[in-house]
Amino acid sequence: MVRNRVRIVTPGPGDSLNCVNAEHQAITRGPRAYLSFIGIGLLAGLLSGLFGVGGGTVIVPLLVLLLSFGQRISAGTSLAAIVPTASVGVISYAISGSVAWIPALILAAGAVVGAQIGSRLLPRVSQNALRWGFVVFLIVVIVSLFLVIPSRAAEFELGWLNGVALVAVGVVTGVIAGLIGVGGGVIIVPVLMLGFGTSDLVAKGTSLLMMIPTAVSGTIGNLRHRNVDLVAAALIGVSACTTTALGAWLATRIDPFAGNILFAAYLVVIAVQMALKALRSRRR
Template structure:
């Protein structure tokens, strides 16, 4: 990996971007971190594993910022995490075994799925999750799927948790973001432990990005409350579309080689 002054500046810039996006969209920032680390010289596998460690301080900062304003559903987050804990271990195991090309295309397919869901639904700012036994089981099952994707792709899980909590379970846009951040950070810790044991984490890069992002996240959280749910959904979709174009280009390039 590039550890020159130029590389360190890029890592710091990624940390700033991740902090804003994490607070604004309720994501861990893996969709930014992974491509940046690959560009700096890490393999897709090691970039995904390093991203999970960077997400830990970022998500903790985001949770605090959303919780202060009452936009965290603690029970829902616990149920989702229980599923993500199991799914994250499966994802980490797959990450260490699947070919590099498969990981790149999995990232593209994931982005297409999330964008399609974002375009079809705009959450309400006033709605809340109604917990029932069936909803509880559904949240745990969803957590398993989100955990597998998080561990496999090196994302915190927010890019799938935020739209799913609104579309499938009825959460408002702000509660979905705050709850997503709370559910993802313990999963990021457990998945990172598994990745460190497999020697796939670049600790220095992860800490530079994660610490800087954690300092910036409260500003992103403020932005989230300042824009309407529709504007927030449009911004999130545009952000994902830009990532999709770049990831698709990288995957096609890797396939040709």
């Protein structure tokens, strides 16, 4: 007779992390996963160039839904992929002179500070209240996009007053990004168009430039906490770079009013995502 032996192993300090990593590797590796990374990158890059956003609102939910990524590693991977994507977008808009360089750096400085504030406020603030508040903000922006059509001839003139306003916008954007994980472009682009009177192209180019130092700063922190899948970020980022320039080119060819309608449709999708998150959280 052969007796079955059961061996009980007590997990060591690093075993749980290894198990999680092994499970993560099993889920996110293979032909299907690589094709998904490339597809996600192509779509995110096109939207990034077209709307002046980072693409995180596309990358994060698709990584979660298609590849069962966790929310944190999805956000970290998305942020890392945004660095090359936004860089290509900035070059594309800069060629046509549609980047306000100094305002972008002012916004970025404010956003970096705001992100730190947001991360510290995170445990103390109601996520649901923030999400519903952001949904209301998006609804106001969507309505405004049908009422205010930006002029392509508008120029951004930097002065003391709007310089201080840019710092404030950057800080608020960073705080919101730190609290609910929304990319800055969704906020910066409409604020520059509706609040500062810039053209839609300058708003998009400036938004993309603002994202680069913010994304680099966030990615460094995420790497320290192992919240980035480097293979996924590289594939998504490289794929996105191939379509970002196309999106930026399409933005210059589309009529400003048509561009507003497309951007409004994009914001509707984000508002619905945020509302669904708030509703699911409330049910729990």
